[in-house]
Amino acid sequence: MDFMTRLYDLREEIDMKQKDLAAMLTIKPSAISKYEKGIAQPSIPTLIKIAEIFHVSMDYLLGLSSVKNPYSTDNFTPKEAEIIAKYRKLTKENQIRIDERLGAMIDSQR
Structure with a gap:
């Protein structure tokens, strides 16, 4: 699974709108749309913020791992x-x- 799919799925899991995520990241909602369509890639600081917002690892966010947060106390x-x-x-x-x-x-x- 790739970043654009992961971002969309994470956002949908918690019923978050693109505009709400954009506000949390202090970027335009159109940027979120571009990320989810694979038209643009977020900066590393933005990726870090996204991972923090959704409480997932960067590896999970980028599609490199199927484990959302390997250090979560849920495990x-x-x-x-x-x-x-x-x-x-x-x-x-x-x-x-x-x-x-x-x-x-x-x-x-x-």
């Missing part, structure tokens, strides 16, 4: 989400220690 079990939340509360120093310990544990499993 985590409750226990995994709990571990990540705890990890984020640690100082950088302690995060480094955890990373090192995890690496050692993974290496010992091989």
Whole structure:
């Protein structure tokens, strides 16, 4: 699937009009139409904003992946989400220690 199809599908999924997306991006509605028809390509900063608006990865938006957001908490079990939340509360120093310990544990499993 390509960018123009993905953009159209994402917009339609949430019932968003071209003019509404254009307003969020501070561009003309005709630009959205051109993107969806494959007549024009958005700039990289605009692509980033589009991905943020729809909460998808750039790879998904560009048609390079079928996974909307590989880092979404929707993909985590409750226990995994709990571990990540705890990890984020640690100082950088302690995060480094955890990373090192995890690496050692993974290496010992091989």
